[in-house]
Amino acid sequence: MGNADNRTKRSVMTIDNYIGGFWKEPASGKRMSNLNPARRSEVVGLVPDSELGDLNEAVEAAEAARRAWRKLTGAQRGALLYKAADLLESRMDEIGRTMTREMGKTLGEAKGETARGAAILRYYAGEGMRPVGDVIPSTDSEALMFTTRMPLGVVGVISPWNFPVAIPVWKMAPALIYGNTVVWKPAAETAVTAALVTACFHEAGFPAGVVNMVVGEGALIGQGIAEHPGIHGITFTGSGNVGKRVGLIALARGAKYQLEMGGKNPVIVAADADLDLAVDATISGGLRSTGQKCTATSRVIVVRDVYETFKAKLAEKVKALRVGDGLEAETWLGPCASEKQYETVLRYIRIGVEEGAELLFGGRRPEDPALAEGFYVTPAVFDRVKPSMTIAREEIFGPVLALIEAADLEEAIAIANDTEFGLSASLYTRDIGSALTFIQEMEAGMVRVNAETAGVELQAPFGGMKASSSYSREQGQAAIEFYTSVKTVFVKP
Ligand SMILES: NC(=O)C1=CN([C@@H]2O[C@H](COP(=O)(O)OP(=O)(O)OC[C@H]3O[C@@H](n4cnc5c(N)ncnc54)[C@H](OP(=O)(O)O)[C@@H]3O)[C@@H](O)[C@H]2O)C=CC1
Numbered sequence: 325m326g327n328a329d330n331r332t333k334r335s336v337m338t339i340d341n342y343i344g345g346f347w348k349e350p351a352s353g354k355r356m357s358n359l360n361p362a363r364r365s366e367v368v369g370l371v372p373d374s375e376l377g378d379l380n381e382a383v384e385a386a387e388a389a390r391r392a393w394r395k396l397t398g399a400q401r402g403a404l405l406y407k408a409a410d411l412l413e414s415r416m417d418e419i420g421r422t423m424t425r426e427m428g429k430t431l432g433e434a435k436g437e438t439a440r441g442a443a444i445l446r447y448y449a450g451e452g453m454r455p456v457g458d459v460i461p462s463t464d465s466e467a468l469m470f471t472t473r474m475p476l477g478v479v480g481v482i483s484p485w486n487f488p489v490a491i492p493v494w495k496m497a498p499a500l501i502y503g504n505t506v507v508w509k510p511a512a513e514t515a516v517t518a519a520l521v522t523a524c525f526h527e528a529g530f531p532a533g534v535v536n537m538v539v540g541e542g543a544l545i546g547q548g549i550a551e552h553p554g555i556h557g558i559t560f561t562g563s564g565n566v567g568k569r570v571g572l573i574a575l576a577r578g579a580k581y582q583l584e585m586g587g588k589n590p591v592i593v594a595a596d597a598d599l600d601l602a603v604d605a606t607i608s609g610g611l612r613s614t615g616q617k618c619t620a621t622s623r624v625i626v627v628r629d630v631y632e633t634f635k636a637k638l639a640e641k642v643k644a645l646r647v648g649d650g651l652e653a654e655t656w657l658g659p660c661a662s663e664k665q666y667e668t669v670l671r672y673i674r675i676g677v678e679e680g681a682e683l684l685f686g687g688r689r690p691e692d693p694a695l696a697e698g699f700y701v702t703p704a705v706f707d708r709v710k711p712s713m714t715i716a717r718e719e720i721f722g723p724v725l726a727l728i729e730a731a732d733l734e735e736a737i738a739i740a741n742d743t744e745f746g747l748s749a750s751l752y753t754r755d756i757g758s759a760l761t762f763i764q765e766m767e768a769g770m771v772r773v774n775a776e777t778a779g780v781e782l783q784a785p786f787g788g789m790k791a792s793s794s795y796s797r798e799q800g801q802a803a804i805e806f807y808t809s810v811k812t813v814f815v816k817p
């Protein structure tokens with residue numbers, strides 16, 4: 325993997341692809357630099373700029389491994405997942421620090437995410453011992469009819485930079501336990517973290533070719549995965565534009581696909597809400613990970629009776645959040661993950677102001693000269709946002725909250741539903757009737773009452789409605805639906 329001895333230090337790690345059980349230089353020998361978003365002059369790693377030849381080699385390795393892998397028992401595959409979980413957990417500090425240096429989230433969040441990766445691996449390791457299929461009564465009294473499941477074959481995993489451990493693990497762990505082999509293209513921006521995760525699979529003793537990692541430009545290697553005839557299923561998390569493209573390519577060649585894309589997640593604050601609880605959840609749901617979660621709260625829809633009180637409480641707490649390097653213990657909010665993301669956030673803040681929303685707080689570079697070299701922006705709160713404004717409609721993926729006033733709960737739910745997205749939504753209320761109306765009316769894959777919009781439990785289905793996903797669900801027992809095909813068996817003596 326290169327420079328492994330210096331993993332936790334501020335040294336530059338040189339990363340290779342992982343193909344057929346070996347760390348391999350990209351055929352071109354070319355590499356890209358990954359920068360620390362907290363300090364743009366600091367190079368965290370040199371990561372492969374792979375070509376299609378590297379991808380082809382990985383697909384061949386995955387194809388060569390898949391029959392023997394499928395023939396192992398679930399318990400045998402699960403034993404390897406348990407080992408990978410133990411390794412990931414034992415390296416929580418090293419992986420967390422690398423993640424923070426590579427994409428900026430605070431060390432606490434990065435370590436928490438790594439621990440979550442280990443928990444996901446253990447959940448799916450156990451899945452190797454759980455029942456599969458149903459016995460179905462046949463109309464023929466002599467016959468036995470039942471369902472079983474087959475793995476898809478080679479699964480292509482295309483993952484983003486915002487959860488560089490949890491998302492690929494929640495895709496790879498079920499793919500593997502159900503008997504598939506994997507070719508993983510992590511986001512190039514977090515490929516050093518990805519290599520540390522891959523090292524856990526390698527050292528756990530997964531047979532050669534079962535897990536492969538190829539790092540390169542999304543438009544080449546990601547698209548190459550979508551197009552590759554040797555890849556039978558593609559699971560993608562990222563932007564809507566790329567996701568739709570991946571889906572269209574997969575559909576055209578008859579491959580199975582699953583897309584998790586953006587969100588424009590609302591929190592509704594009802595007149596009877598516990599306002600302190602709602603404020604804390606808005607801050608945590610909207611601004612943790614610098615707002616770079618597909619489940620992040622971005623629209624804060626507050627019923628008129630409590631709008632001004634809620635706004636004052638929110639502004640006071642947001643002002644107190646400490647922006648800084650995620651490695652510093654006192655930092656609450658790290659930098660945006662990249663210059664591209666930073667420019668996007670600043671552009672949306674400009675658009676918000678131009679369209680007439682009132683910038684109540686933040687949305688600027690911090691004044692501290694120690695932060696001048698990073699992609700920092702102070703958390704922004706916009707007041708008097710209209711549902712038609714761009715900042716209320718498009719996914720920003722940054723620390724920006726848009727406050728929208730609603731006359732009552734009915735109008736709040738109508739505003740919440742007036743979006744192309746439908747990933748997550750929350751309501752703060754003390755009234756059971758309001759909660760039930762919200763649960764019934766809200767068009768979102770995850771609805772949460774008195775809980776923030778972000779926060780995914782690994783054992784529950786995760787996914788969105790409308791443009792947020794391809795209607796499929798990940799995680800928990802739902803994952804089996806994507807990573808396997810049902811086979812109906814009819815046996816007569
Ligand atoms: N739903 C979510 O969790 C996420 C949503 N987003 C949204 O997307 C916006 C842009 O982020 P960005 O990183 O550019 O997201 P992308 O959709 O570009 O990236 C997601 C993954 O897809 C890969 N990719 C890029 N282009 C292609 C392609 N043509 N075919 C196949 N794969 C491809 C990327 O590779 P590489 O990056 O190496 O080029 C990465 O691995 C964010 O501002 C946010 O709104 C982003 C990340 C996660």
Ligand SMILES: O=C(O)CCC(=O)C(=O)O
Nearest residue numbers: 616617618619778779780
């Ligand atoms: O909220 C979470 O923990 C998961 C969010 C997520 O899946 C994403 O941002 O892509």
